[in-house]
Amino acid sequence: MNEPARIYQFQTSGKIIAGLHAMQNLGPELRGLGRINKALIVASDAMRRQGATDELAARLAGSGIASETIGGVMREPTADHIEALADRIGQEPFDVYIGIGGGSVLDATKLLSVLRTNRLRVREMIGTERIPHAGVPTALIPTTSGTGSEVTPNAIVTLEEEALKLGIVSSRLYASLVVLDPALTLSLPRSITAETGMDAFTHALESFLSNKANPISDMLALESIRLLSGSIVSAFHDGHAVEDRSAMLLGSMFGGMALAGSGTAAVHAMAYPLGGRFHIPHGAANAMLLPHVMAFNMDSVQDKLRRVASAMGIVTEAGASADAAELVVERIAEWTKELQIPQNLAVYGVQSSDVPVLAEAAFQVKRLMDNNPKPMSILDIEDVYRKLLPRIEYACKEGDASL
Ligand SMILES: NC(=O)c1ccc[n+]([C@@H]2O[C@H](COP(=O)([O-])OP(=O)(O)OC[C@H]3O[C@@H](n4cnc5c(N)ncnc54)[C@H](O)[C@@H]3O)[C@@H](O)[C@H]2O)c1
Ligand SMILES: [Fe+2]
Known part of the structure; x- marks a missing residue:
C-alpha cells in the first residue's frame, strides 16, 4: 500500500x-x-x-x-x-x-x-x-x-x-x-542473454516489492515484468528475433527506471558478495537467488505477487487465484533451468564453509536489505545460500555421510 x-x-x-x-x-x-x-x-x-x-x-x-x-x-x-x-x-x-x-x-x-x-x-x-x-x-x-x-x-x-x-x-x-x-x-551470446535478462527481471520484481515502491515505480516495474516475461525465453532460443530483443531492451530500461525510484532488495544484496568474492556474473548470481528469496518473501507479499502473476500472463487479474504467488515463484525457477543458469554455487567454487562470511557481507548491504519486504536475519540469509549448495556437500560436513 x-x-x-x-x-x-x-x-x-x-x-x-x-x-x-x-x-x-x-x-x-x-x-x-x-x-x-x-x-x-x-x-x-x-x-x-x-x-x-x-x-x-x-x-x-x-x-x-x-x-x-x-x-x-x-x-x-x-x-x-x-x-x-x-x-x-x-x-x-x-x-x-x-x-x-x-x-x-x-x-x-x-x-x-x-x-x-x-x-x-x-x-x-x-x-x-x-x-x-x-x-x-x-x-x-x-x-x-x-x-x-x-x-x-x-x-x-x-x-x-x-x-x-x-x-x-x-x-x-x-x-x-x-x-x-x-x-x-542481436550479437549477445545465449548465456549473456539469459543472465542479463534475469538481472533486468530481478530489478523489476524487487522494485515492485520494495518497501520504497511507489505508484511511479510500480507502473514501470509491472510493464517491465510484462515485457521481459514475454520475451526472455524466446530471445534465449532465437537471438535474432528482433521483436523479442526490442521487448527485452525496453523492459530492461523500465526495470532500471523502477529501481532508480524504489531500489532493489535482498537478492541484489546477496548477489554482491558472490560477485566480489567468487566473481559470479551479476545476472547469474541474481537468477540463482531470485526464486529462493521470493519463496522466503512470499507470505509477506501475496497480494503484490498476484499482480505480478497477472503481469507475467500466468493468471488474469480477475482470475488471480490464491496460489498465484506460488505460481510466480515456480515460473521463475523454471526459467532459470530453461535458461541453463547453474542451480548451485559450488559450480563457482563456493563451499558451505563460505556461507557465514557471505551472509554477514550481504547483511551489511543495508542500503538494499532495508528495502526487502520481509526482514531477513543473518540466519535467514544463510539458509538461502545453503539452498544453493549441493546437498551432498553440506550433508557430509554435518557428519551424515550416508546421504
Ligand atoms: N548501474 C546500475 O544501475 C547497475 C544495475 C545492475 C547491475 N550493474 C552492474 O553492471 C555490471 C554487469 O553488466 P552486464 O550484466 O550488462 O554485463 P557486462 O557489461 O559485464 O557484459 C557481459 C559480457 O557481455 C559482453 N557483451 C556486452 N554486449 C554484448 C553484445 N551486444 N554482443 C556480444 N557480447 C556483448 C561484454 O563484452 C561482456 O563480456 C555489473 O558490474 C553489475 O553490478 C549496474
Ligand atoms: Fe542488477
Whole structure:
C-alpha cells in the first residue's frame, strides 16, 4: 500500500531515443546537447573487436564530431581499474563521453565522467550523493538487456581487497542522452542473454516489492515484468528475433527506471558478495537467488505477487487465484533451468564453509536489505545460500555421510 502521506520522486536520464536503428540519429542528437566537437568512446575490447566502436566513430565523423576510443573496460570493473582508465584519459578535453556496451562499460563511463571533474577517488564516492560536481556529459548506449544502468543514478564497483561489490548512487551519474537500439543486442551470446535478462527481471520484481515502491515505480516495474516475461525465453532460443530483443531492451530500461525510484532488495544484496568474492556474473548470481528469496518473501507479499502473476500472463487479474504467488515463484525457477543458469554455487567454487562470511557481507548491504519486504536475519540469509549448495556437500560436513 502506498500511504498518501509518503513523498516519492522520479528522475531519469536527460533524453532517450529508442527503436530499431535509433543509432542513426546519434550524431544529430549529440549536437543537440550543445557544442560537441570531440567525443571519447568508452568500450570493452569485445565491442572493439566486433567493430562497434569503429562504426560509432564513423557515424560521429559523419556529423562532424571527432572522436577517440578507450577500450579494455573489464567486466564488473574494480575501483582500481576505473582509476587506471581515468589516468589513461588524463586531462584531455572531451565534450562528451559515450559508453557503448553492457552495464560494466556504462558504469565505467559514468564514473570516468565524474572523476574528470571531481578531486575524489572512486572509493570516496561510494554511498549516496557523495559527488559534488557535475561530470562531463555522457551518452549511454546499452548492448545488453540488462542492467538499466543507462537510466539509473548508480554505478557498481568491485573492491578487490574487501572482496565486495558496492554501489555509488548520485544524481550526478544520470546520462544526458540514451540510445536504445535493439540491433546492438542481436550479437549477445545465449548465456549473456539469459543472465542479463534475469538481472533486468530481478530489478523489476524487487522494485515492485520494495518497501520504497511507489505508484511511479510500480507502473514501470509491472510493464517491465510484462515485457521481459514475454520475451526472455524466446530471445534465449532465437537471438535474432528482433521483436523479442526490442521487448527485452525496453523492459530492461523500465526495470532500471523502477529501481532508480524504489531500489532493489535482498537478492541484489546477496548477489554482491558472490560477485566480489567468487566473481559470479551479476545476472547469474541474481537468477540463482531470485526464486529462493521470493519463496522466503512470499507470505509477506501475496497480494503484490498476484499482480505480478497477472503481469507475467500466468493468471488474469480477475482470475488471480490464491496460489498465484506460488505460481510466480515456480515460473521463475523454471526459467532459470530453461535458461541453463547453474542451480548451485559450488559450480563457482563456493563451499558451505563460505556461507557465514557471505551472509554477514550481504547483511551489511543495508542500503538494499532495508528495502526487502520481509526482514531477513543473518540466519535467514544463510539458509538461502545453503539452498544453493549441493546437498551432498553440506550433508557430509554435518557428519551424515550416508546421504
Ligand atoms: N548501474 C546500475 O544501475 C547497475 C544495475 C545492475 C547491475 N550493474 C552492474 O553492471 C555490471 C554487469 O553488466 P552486464 O550484466 O550488462 O554485463 P557486462 O557489461 O559485464 O557484459 C557481459 C559480457 O557481455 C559482453 N557483451 C556486452 N554486449 C554484448 C553484445 N551486444 N554482443 C556480444 N557480447 C556483448 C561484454 O563484452 C561482456 O563480456 C555489473 O558490474 C553489475 O553490478 C549496474
Ligand atoms: Fe542488477
